[in-house]
Amino acid sequence: MIDGLRSVCASAGLANDSSEYKIITEAFLYKFLNDKFLHELRKLDAFADVSNLEQAYADVDEAERELLLLELADGTAYLRPEYLISHLFNRKDTQGFADTFDNALKGIADDNLDVFSVQTGQGQPIRLFNGVSRFIVEEGKRDNFCAQLVTKLAAFSFERAFAQKYDFFAAVFEYLIDNYNKDSGTYGEYFTPHSIAAIIARILVPDGVRDVTVYDPAAGTGTLVLAAAHRIGEGNCTIYTQDRSQKANEFMRLNLILNNLVHSLPHVVHDDTLENPRHLSPNGTSIRQFDYIVSNPPFKADFSDTRDKLAGSAYRKRFWAGVPNITSKPEKMEIYLMFLQHIVASMKPNGHAAMVVPTGFLTAKGKIPLAIRTRMVDEGMLRGVVSMPSNIFANTGTNVSIIFLDASKKHDRALLMDASKLGEKRKADGKNQRTYLSYEEIERIVDAFNAAEEQDDFSVLASYDDIAAKKYSLSAGQYFEVKIDYVDLTPEEFDAKLSEHTASLQEMFAEGERLQQSILDQLGTLRFNDKGSAEEASHE
Template sequence: MIRAAQKAELEKTLWRTANELRGHVDGWDFKAYVLGMLFYRFISENLTHYINAGEWEAGATDFDYAKISDEQAMTIRDGIVEAKGFFMPPSHLFENVWGCAAGKGTALGMKDPEATEFREQQLNLFIKEVFNAIEESAIGTKSEDDIKGLFEDIDVSSTRLGNSVPQRNKKLFELLETIGSLSLGTFEDSTIDMFGDAYEYLMGLYAADAGKSGGEYFTPQEVSNLLARLTVVGKTSVNKVYDPACGSGSLLLQFAKVLGKDNVRMGFYGQELNRTTYNLARMNMFLHDINYAKFSIAHGDTLTEPQHQDEEPFQAIVSNPPYSTKWVGADDPTLINDSRFAPAGVLAPKTKADLAFVMHMLHWLATDGTAAIVEFPGVLYRGGAEKKIRQYLVDNNYVDTVIQLPPDLFFGTGIATCIIVLKKAKTDNDVLFIDASEKFRRNGNKNVLLDEHRHEIVELFSNREDVKYEAHRVSNETLAENDYNLTVSAYVEVEDTREKTNIVELNAEIAELVTNQMTLREEVEAIVAELEADRAEVGVANE
């Protein structure tokens, strides 16, 4: 209960202060500063705890890395970089920079400026120096690619923070104060979870606030969780997990929650085209305490410049690739000979790369692996090249399951998406269709998949049995006869929820109404006749 209450209060504080701080800066742009500062605090405290724990275990129970000199710290620099992937001297730690700017004592190893002068004139330059030093500490080491450019989106000299140096520094100091004041516990009582929760919560809110432009880089956690659970049914561990369009990394990180990060034995792999989101994904890995040696997030176009050829195949693949995005397609004649796309004999349309991602993932999927991919519904029924690719997938028995999701789950779009599950070593020759379109609860202006809904979907997926109105197995031959249409509604009967009418009872009611009507008519006619008779008598009397 304390954890839940602490999390709720944290979320409330985070969003309120993030909105107050950004001023006139667009929320999606300002996220780099808030998330970057949260990341800065995390790696400072995580590094301090790691070093302190080692000293305490050795008997130096009063040791505090944040209070030793930079010169002393340099003696363990190489070992720290080997273990954590980077190095920060004590003077660069978040708590010391914040303390100096707040006038609570200067950071060790720094000159002794007046707090006001430091805060107003030097803070942004010093923070830039700190970030540069973190990246430089990894140069020439195994972690260089994981650290390089990590802070490039946090421009502490940008006019977006203010038109003058004092204005910019005022905003940065407010950020330090806000992030530094957050109650996140200690590393012994789930601080890592709290940092990770805060980061994911903020990413979700920024994506919602940005609409489509943010939603394409962030998959709601409950959908991410469902995808991860679908790919590990029957498994307690996997070798590697992969997402070729990883966005902020939320899908990959669900495996750490579903299986435990140590049960992803050889690591987390992803690629992202957007440079800013690529940086956020790497931060997200660190914030969830995934060591640099256990993840590889690459930057670039997966379809034309795949970055993890030496690591495939992958036992679990999850993805929510961009819908109907453009790619070079047939304009590059070499792609039809690419081993990823060649088997289908046709390339995905230039204006709709959806199934190009599917072919890429299928090629990199391990024989005993599972891929779960969120798709725009059009890929299930459109003709042309997409139909030919579906034919290849069905005829070769790679399509395991198609799941229809509810509408309005994602940020920036209200469409009802679907999930295609692929396997290379199926034991049957049919496809399971699941209609989960009604498994949701309305929450504000979006629909959400509750844990009970996800459990029901995974149960249907695991049991692989026909369930009226919910699941139906269809042979590959039938799919071929139906022009390779993979739309769930074509195979799962929709329950008629209209009130059922008892014909016998209805006929009896009608007969009774007719009888009553006839009786009423006779009574009315009698009254009319009586009135006319009275009128006639009055007329005779008047004569």
């Protein structure tokens, strides 16, 4: 179905156009909500045995319909009979169909505004749908374009997919947005592979967690918070996110709806987290603190416009380690250092956090990264670090590591893991290489970390005292034990081995001398020939 929607856009000349993702995601989400509504409707006694569900639903009078809708499962969108895809499909050949299609989308958005909207920083709701025909410049082609879209939607059914869980919809979502997450340099557009998100969730979240909050201050498309929520149980947690990218927030909303986390939609906010954190404590005087925080923040971005403001006294408590200076290339400003400080400040006293950082942070000597690492260690919250293989993320060649914090107890040592040699490199999109971890490698990382198990040249338990002595370096390689293999020999065996090696060395030296003499002889012959040729030329 996704490929079919893309082909319709391509035929209209919108392939890779900025509007393409809006058209495809609105159409995809409309189809999902339509099929989910009918799926839940069929569970009701009033429609259990009907052969034509859409017609039976249309035949119910409006007052009775409202009573029936109260019985639907939470998180189910309400669709009027005239907004159903089957109704639109039967009218796709009528004049003005583009308006009919758009009005259905807008009507669904209006009817479900209180449940399916996300918010701007000022608390204004962002509508679910805005219509798609406006993206076709030639008005005469809009009817046909919308007719082709609804034809693709009508030919598919989500019915069998509703029995599936997170892993299924995570794969679908990753495929859906694959073409729209390649602008990795922009704020909040980073995309975390599902496999990495699963590793983070399985290490971060213990079994049996209930009634907790999960937060991502640079949520992007929501891969990390969704993986954590699935690990906890969708009904056992509430998700809070913020991101200043409009596109990222639209994808975030879609991801939450697909994964049965509609109750978290009111906590998805479109705004700049650093300048205007919108998730505040009940009294509104400080930022809210959370049970679990996961984040893959942008590593470098230009925040020169707000830099001086963020360095002011009003922000000093949150950005306690300092604010990076503006450089000759502002787009290279290390914005991730700001997010790390925000994350530490956003942890509950017994909270947990996992954050993706450039591996260079683990040993960086700058004042700000050193201060951040020092606080993690000195306050006993550093649980461990996993350094990942290069190119594990599809859109950045930067080597990355994952830092795990646990404030629920005081730690005195951390597990440092070097997983950089794992994985298989393959071409991800025909040209760029990406590293893929096997199932066994993922299990090895998760099991070794959760068991705090030391493995030669892979993982080591480093005491906080040793970490402090090494200037708070979190690079596993600096703590691996250098092992020397010893072999027990008798004096007679030792003498025999020594004689063998001595004879071998003498033979190699003799061969070297023979080669050296051979080279000198050849050089002498070349000089004689060159001299003779010169004398002969002079005589002539």
